[in-house]
Amino acid sequence: MIIGIPKEIKNNENRVALTPAGVAEFKKHDHTVYVQTKAGENSGFTDEAYIEAGAVILPSIEEVYEISEMIMKVKEPIASEYPLIKKDQLLFTYFHFASSEPLTHAMIERNAICLAYETVEKADRSLPLLVPMSEVAGRMSIQEGAKYLEKPVGGKGILLGGVPGVAPANVVILGGGVVGTQAARIAAGFGARVTIVDVSLPRLRYLADVMPANVTTLMSNHYNICTAIASADLVVGAVLIPGTKAPHLITRDMLKLMQPGTVLVDVAVDQGGCIETCTPTTHENPTFIIDNIIHYCVANMPGAVPYTSTLALTNATLPYALLLANEGWKEACKKNVELRKGLNIANGKIVYKGVAEAWGLAYQEVETVL
Numbered sequence: 001m002i003i004g005i006p007k008e009i010k011n012n013e014n015r016v017a018l019t020p021a022g023v024a025e026f027k028k029h030d031h032t033v034y035v036q037t038k039a040g041e042n043s044g045f046t047d048e049a050y051i052e053a054g055a056v057i058l059p060s061i062e063e064v065y066e067i068s069e070m071i072m073k074v075k076e077p078i079a080s081e082y083p084l085i086k087k088d089q090l091l092f093t094y095f096h097f098a099s100s101e102p103l104t105h106a107m108i109e110r111n112a113i114c115l116a117y118e119t120v121e122k123a124d125r126s127l128p129l130l131v132p133m134s135e136v137a138g139r140m141s142i143q144e145g146a147k148y149l150e151k152p153v154g155g156k157g158i159l160l161g162g163v164p165g166v167a168p169a170n171v172v173i174l175g176g177g178v179v180g181t182q183a184a185r186i187a188a189g190f191g192a193r194v195t196i197v198d199v200s201l202p203r204l205r206y207l208a209d210v211m212p213a214n215v216t217t218l219m220s221n222h223y224n225i226c227t228a229i230a231s232a233d234l235v236v237g238a239v240l241i242p243g244t245k246a247p248h249l250i251t252r253d254m255l256k257l258m259q260p261g262t263v264l265v266d267v268a269v270d271q272g273g274c275i276e277t278c279t280p281t282t283h284e285n286p287t288f289i290i291d292n293i294i295h296y297c298v299a300n301m302p303g304a305v306p307y308t309s310t311l312a313l314t315n316a317t318l319p320y321a322l323l324l325a326n327e328g329w330k331e332a333c334k335k336n337v338e339l340r341k342g343l344n345i346a347n348g349k350i351v352y353k354g355v356a357e358a359w360g361l362a363y364q365e366v367e368t369v370l
Contacts, residue, residue, distance in 0.1 A: 001325040002032045004068025006061045007039040010075045012283035014042035014306035017072040017093070019314045020053035022321075027054035031325050036064045043306040065089075070329075072321060074313065075300055076103055087111040088347075090329050092321060094118055094133075097344055098245050098358040099272045107345045113329055118271075119243045119352060120320065120342035127242060128338070129320070131178050132312035134267075136302040138182030138238065141265045142171070142190065144301070145234040148263045148287060148294050155294060156261035158233050161191030168192045172228045174220070174249050174274060175238035176203045179267050183236045188212050195228050225249055230257045237266035237274040243344070243354030245272035252276050252290075260292035270299040334370055343369070 003026055005018050016039050023033045033055045037047055047057050058064050065071065065084035073093035077085065079102070085091065088111065095116040097104045107114050117129035127134075142160070149169065151157035162168035171187040173180045176198035184207070187194045194215040198204050204217040211217075218224050229235055229250065235258075239246045246268040255277065266278040273279070277290050280299040287296050302309035320339055323332045333340040344352040346369040349362075356363035 001328075002034065002067060002069045003321075003325060004064040004071045005033065005035040005039055005055075006064045006071065006073065006081075007036045008074050008303075009061070009080070010078055010300060010303075013075050013300050013303045015074040015300075015303050015310045015313065016040040016043045016045065016306070017074050017313070017317070018321075019043075019310060020045055020049040020055070022314045022318050023050055023053040023055045025318060025322060026325060029322060029326060032056070034058050034064055034067055036061055040310075043310040045310070070321075070324060072317070074303075074310075076100070077106075079106075082106045082110060085110040085112050088113060090115065090324065092117070092317070092324065094270075095344060096270045097352075097355040098243060099270060101359050104345070104350070104355060104359055104361070108348050108350070111348045112345065113343075113347070114345040115324070115329065115333075115339065115342045116243075116344045116352075117317065117342070119344060119354075120338050121242060122338055129313075129316050129342075130240075132316045133302045133309065134178040134240075135182050136305060136309050136312060137267045138179035138236075139186050140301045140304065141179070141183045141236045141238070141267050142186040142234075144286070144296055144298075145171070145236065145263050145265045146190065148296055149233060149261075153287075153294075154261065154289065155263055156233055156259070160187065160234070168214075169233040170231050171195070171234045171236070172197065172232040173236045173238055174225070175240070175268075176200070176207050176217070177238060177240060179238035179240070180236070181207065183238060183267075184211060184215050187234075188215050192234075197225060197228060220249070226254060226257055229254065229262075232258065232262060234263045234265070235275075237264065237268050237278070239268050239274040240271060241354075243352050245358055246274040248274060248276040250275040250277075255291040255293050258293055261294065263294045263296065265296045267301065269297040273297065330370055333366075340366055340370075
């Protein structure tokens, strides 16, 4: 198969979909890999490293799309890329269709095969291609939240861990999944007082067992959330429902419960966000203020640490990408249930129920395209 790796063009997206080590693995299986020049530069991987691994460097994104049977990306295509996508071309990337109706319609119109990292799902309901970036984003949410609690950027002027004789900050984390767990670990490590809110009692029991003493758990309901955020200094939104929009656990009206200078970090923003007032921002302009509450809503947080993120992403995606290249997307999805669940759009049809429901569009069983 011919695999193409374009340079990411979303605002401040510094990651790349494949490392030189990944290229070498494709070459071992006799596949051809084309990489757009400087695609890996911001992640610390030079064109020379890709050439040494066996890739062919192309000068433009147009040439990469034109020659490739499978495009591997990090983030969803943006509008300028839509015309480059060919009928029956396989795109393997993060799509988050439920948060973008224009993207959904564009991929239907292009008749592309859209296999989304974020909905590839194991039998235990875990999301193996979302986990590494969720781990990065969860850890970063505390790093960024701590920064925006500083007074020069509009925060309360609170040190997350406090000092002897001074109480630490209160951190509330909405969701006890991968993002929430990683956020709690880092916040607890800083010395903050951490509350994890989740709807699953078994998950709360697990977290209560494994977390340090400065982490408490709380059942998710409207009353408990209102009570928790009233004394919070930093709130992290870490709610994910695979393939569908995240529910709004904090509404506009609830902002008045919080103290001025409180920081909200909505990691779920690329799936619609779990805080009603959050809209996607960029690393260039990461925050905005509503009702004296700081909102940090960067939709590609791991793009700020691209070396770590690219290595972690390739570790996770490469086995699936090799299966797609070796078998072709249809056979690979027939043989591998995890990959089959990653199919969102194929041959102009929506084959993932959450995407169809998000926009009120027709849904077809995935078997109809296999």
